[in-house]
Amino acid sequence: MSELLGVAVLGAGHMGADHIRRIDQVVSGARVAAVADPDADRAAEAVAGIDGVSVHAGTAAALDAPGVQAVLIASPGPAHEEALLAAFTRGLPVLCEKPLVPDAAGALRVVEAEVRLGRRLAQVGFMRRYDPEYRRLKSLLDGGRLGRPLMLHCTHRNVSSPPDFTSAMLVNSSVSHEIDAARWLLGQELTAVTVLRPRSSSHAPEGLVDPQFVLFETADGALVDVEVFVNSGFGYQVGCEAVCEAGTARIGDARAMVVTTAGAAQEEVAQDYLVRFADAYDREVQAWVDATRAGRVTGPGAWDGYAASAVAEAGVRSLESGGRVSVELAPRPGLYA
Incomplete structure (x- = not known):
């Protein structure tokens, strides 16, 4: 493909507008x-x-517009299934922001539709796989230098939650990134989830269970815990520590600018995900464009999106019941082997 890839962006909100800027000003091709x-x-x-x-x-109308050759979905999650299936019908490659589809049944329908096509068209926007720190940790774990991973300790903190944020969304929106990161870093499926409810912060809106402590079990016996706190009040922080048989490795401590003035030193803390993961988003979209122009699909696919939705759904059930909930996945199609 010699000409520029024409992309239809669905959704012009906070995320969509940032992707429009990125494609226009940052990404080549x-x-x-x-x-x-x-x-x-x-x-x-x-x-x-x-x-x-x-x-x-x-x-x-956007998918049928002149010059459209690929689609970037940045609309609200409930609109994703219809948009994905419409793109598949037209044979258009897709980069879909997470979630693939919020509910596991809908995500599985997308997987089944792609399987019927006989080829992958969808990539899911789990941008942490493109973050330099996460990629270094993945390489270290895959290399075996630290031995088998035994545990992952994760933190996910936001300044404040949007007005319509619910307790379930701490799991199926915020922690969905940790779900995919854990599956990718460990190379294992998550098989069970338990959500614990410490007392809520006084800064949390009335009725919102925040923070939460989420515990995942994996197919090979590792444990993954996530502290998710979406009304921390001070900044956006994401961290992960891998505890292995022969050592540990921690990411998320990268130093930001330190300003010293008036007898005090103050370190900047990112205020949202578009700042903390700006480089990861750039790398992700560039990789998608390059692969699409070459006629390939790389990165996390529809199966990864389905698995994340299924695990998150089990997590919400655990939040509601207070108990451990097993994750039930459909058989993995050969297309995603």
Whole structure:
């Protein structure tokens, strides 16, 4: 492919607008060909100053717009299944922000649709797989220098939660990244989950169970714990420590700018994920564009999206019941072997 890859971006909100900027200003080999968002003013603002972009209210019109060769889905999760299936029908490669589909049944329908096509078209936006720190940890664990991994200790903290955030979303929205990262780092499926509820922070909105402590079990007997705290009040922090037979390795401690003034030193703390993982998002989208232009699909696929949704669904059941819940996955199709 010699010309720029024409991408339709579905959704022009916080994430979608950032991807529109990224494709236009950062990524090479691609251009924004169309944008779809029910909010016409928001869509127009997101593409202001970008030539040759058509703006649409609906998904189908954007996918059928002239010059569209691939799709980036950044719309709310409940809209993903319809958009994915529409892209599959048109044979368009897709980069879909997580979740693939919020519920496991819907995610499995996407997997089955892709299997019927006989080829992979979807990549899921688990951007941590493209973060330099996570990639170094993955390489270290795969190399075997530290022996078998026994435990992963993870933290996931946000400044504050959006107004419509629910207790279930701490698991199926926030912790979904740890679910995929753990599966990828350890090369194992997660088989059971237990969600514990410490007393909620006084800074959490009324009725929100925050923080939560999530414990995963893996197929090979490792344990993964996640402290998720979405109203920490001070910043966005993500960390992971691998405890192995012959040593440990920790990521997430990268030093930011330190400002010294007036008799005190203060270190900057990222305020959201678009700042902390800006480089990972850039690498992810560039890798997707390069693979798509070469006629390939790489990175986390529809099966990874389905597995994450199934584990998160089990986690929500544990949050509600207070007990341990087993994860039940459908048989893995050969397409994803």
